[in-house]
Amino acid sequence: MAFQTLPKGGEGGDRPWWLVALVVIGLGIAIVIAVNDLYSQVFTIVAQGLFTTIFVTLVGFVLATALGLGIALLGMSDHVALRQTARFYIEVIRGVPILVLLFYIAFVGAPAIVGLYNLVISPLTAAGLAEPMLVRDFSLMWRAIIALMIGYSAFIAEIFRAGIQSVDKGQIEAAKSLGLNRYQRFRLVVLPQAVRVIFPPLSNDFVAMVKDSSLVSVLGVADITQMGKVYASGSFRFFETYSIVAYVYLILTIGLSLMLRALEKRMRQHGKAG
Structure with missing residues (x-):
């Protein structure tokens, strides 16, 4: 069976007529x-x-990326306890719907955080140097941001893991032979190459968080x-x-x-x- 060679261009060689149609409809x-x-x-x-949506998305994604990178590094640790802890976190969080996680953080996690905070500052409260925090003082918007951060961090951790593990081990060994420590190897050798693998799925998650940020409306944000x-x-x-x-x-x-x-x-x- 003969297949016709597609011309060079957009996806599959086709012109982006879908984009033209969207622009016309949008206008x-x-x-x-x-x-x-x-x-x-x-x-x-x-x-x-609009500002709230953009703020929640940007802050939530930056925090989720930082947490996801930390979880990914734990998952590749030499210590089995750290690796198992990271895997436990990823599997649990990925198995909970974002909406359920949002409710849990907002109505269970937030009171627990406030209680822990009041416990820590109790000596200052007793001395009259600080006021105890009330649950209502914990902004609903920040509860939503924390929920999105936790929910997306598990998926982002897997993206970082795959990207880091895609780097050829020979280059890491070469960096070791040059006397670079673990941090220098990660910053100078691994991360620059892993970014090319990480960026496409990470950008997809960013777009997905824009849509999932609409879930914060259930809290009245x-x-x-x-x-x-x-x-x-x-x-x-x-x-x-x-x-x-x-x-x-x-x-x-x-x-x-x-x-x-x-x-x-x-x-x-x-x-x-x-």
């Missing part, structure tokens, strides 16, 4: 929002939650979804409201995906040139 919706008072009002209200939910419940304009909510998320996720894909392509070209 059409933007025109509707600009000329229609109802859609304009909905967009204005929903956009008020004023993100895009929550602002839409509040407006729709009061106006009963469910179609218009959730159409705009979906439109805003699509702008965020598709725009972010395109930027990350371009960055990935540049990194790949730089790697080939090097």
